[in-house]
Amino acid sequence: MGSRVLQLLVLWSLATTAFSLSPYYYKNICPQALPTIRKVVEAAVYKERRMGASLLRLHFHDCFVNGCDASLLLDPSPTIDSEKNSLANRNSARGFEVIDAIKAEVDKICGRPVVSCADILAVAARDSVVALGGPSWKVRLGRRDSTTASRTQADTDLPAPFMDLPALINNFKNQGLNERDLVALSGAHTIGFAQCFTFRNRIYNATNIDPAFAIERRATCPLTGGNSNLAPLDPTPAHFDTAYFNNLVNQRGLLISDQALFGGGTTDELVNTYKLYPHVFWNDFAHSMIKMGNIKPLTADQGQIRVNCRIVNN
Numbered sequence: 368m369g370s371r372v373l374q375l376l377v378l379w380s381l382a383t384t385a386f387s388l389s390p391y392y393y394k395n396i397c398p399q400a401l402p403t404i405r406k407v408v409e410a411a412v413y414k415e416r417r418m419g420a421s422l423l424r425l426h427f428h429d430c431f432v433n434g435c436d437a438s439l440l441l442d443p444s445p446t447i448d449s450e451k452n453s454l455a456n457r458n459s460a461r462g463f464e465v466i467d468a469i470k471a472e473v474d475k476i477c478g479r480p481v482v483s484c485a486d487i488l489a490v491a492a493r494d495s496v497v498a499l500g501g502p503s504w505k506v507r508l509g510r511r512d513s514t515t516a517s518r519t520q521a522d523t524d525l526p527a528p529f530m531d532l533p534a535l536i537n538n539f540k541n542q543g544l545n546e547r548d549l550v551a552l553s554g555a556h557t558i559g560f561a562q563c564f565t566f567r568n569r570i571y572n573a574t575n576i577d578p579a580f581a582i583e584r585r586a587t588c589p590l591t592g593g594n595s596n597l598a599p600l601d602p603t604p605a606h607f608d609t610a611y612f613n614n615l616v617n618q619r620g621l622l623i624s625d626q627a628l629f630g631g632g633t634t635d636e637l638v639n640t641y642k643l644y645p646h647v648f649w650n651d652f653a654h655s656m657i658k659m660g661n662i663k664p665l666t667a668d669q670g671q672i673r674v675n676c677r678i679v680n681n
């Protein structure tokens with residue numbers, strides 16, 4: 368019995384390297400690293416509230432493509448088919464300059480490049496949520512940066528805004544995330560904006576939509592043109608609150624993938640719970656962010672710590 372337990376433990380530790388990540392990773396290496404990241408994030412969010420949303424999304428788009436390894440940050444080069452050019456990121460992912468600024472500041476404070484770009488993304492996501500009034504959590508650290516990127520993997524793995532509930536559940540399951548993680552993490556859409564082309568089909572064609580809301584959104588998202596016109600993902604895009612879930616219950620979700628979480632499926636009950644009990648959403652969101660941040664990290668002697676987040680060290 369004892370050896371069976373041990374065997375399972377060994378198997379489990381082989382299956383996940385998330386083990387080796389620790390909230391105290393930089394405590395001795397560079398104690399000023401985390402306060403420095405927070406300072407730059409706070410300044411960027413103060414300047415433009417939306418930046419908090421954009422930085423949170425970067426961590427998500429990093430983690431879902433071959434793990435949280437900063438592969439998203441690599442610019443195109445003869446050897447890099449940049450994920451920045453994938454369907455979900457092209458003309459959409461933003462905030463890369465803020466990550467550059469954080470990296471420069473952190474390397475200066477630490478005196479040498481010891482903080483990985485993947486860890487910067489994870490901490491910046493947490494600090495963004497806090498800056499917009501959301502929950503906090505201890506970010507596990509010690510990720511290293513990839514030497515590769517994959518645009519095609521990004522196209523396969525990042526969820527699309529027109530997915531229905533079974534497709535979303537399956538997409539998250541492929542990352543080791545369950546239905547509860549899906550609903551909690553979709554709650555990130557309590558902040559930020561989406562472009563017209565991502566929700567046009569819904570506001571002109573859907574039947575599971577509040578008609579007044581559809582009319583309101585059509586005003587700035589015409590049938591043709593205006594593809595990049597922005598609409599808030601919920602009524603309070605600069606505040607991390609539960610308005611997103613309240614919206615879903617009222618058939619006012621912006622994306623097809625948002626409304627898919629409420630309307631007769633298995634996730635309705637959880638949406639109602641998050642709508643009614645903000646602290647449950649807070650708790651679950653923090654828990655699922657840690658879980659997402661633990662997806663396939665590179666640790667120890669894997670990968671590298673980039674000097675420039677956009678370029679592989681040579």
Ligand code: HEM
Nearest residue numbers: 420421424427459526527528552555559560561562565624
């Ligand atoms: C469940 C599947 C998801 C889909 C299909 C999805 C899709 C999208 C789309 C289409 C946009 C608008 C992009 C644009 O118009 O340029 C968006 C924005 C955003 N997404 Fe998601 N998303 C999902 C899950 C998540 C998760 C898990 C997070 C983070 C934990 C997240 C965070 C955000 C944020 C914060 C924004 C606003 C970004 C900004 O204003 O710059 N999303 N998402």
Ligand SMILES: *[C@@H]1O[C@H](CO)[C@@H](O)[C@H](O)[C@H]1NC(C)=O
Nearest residue numbers: 567568569570571572573590
């Ligand atoms: C509405 O649905 C029809 C039929 O699927 C499609 O051809 C059309 O492009 C859709 N309209 C919008 C605005 O997406």
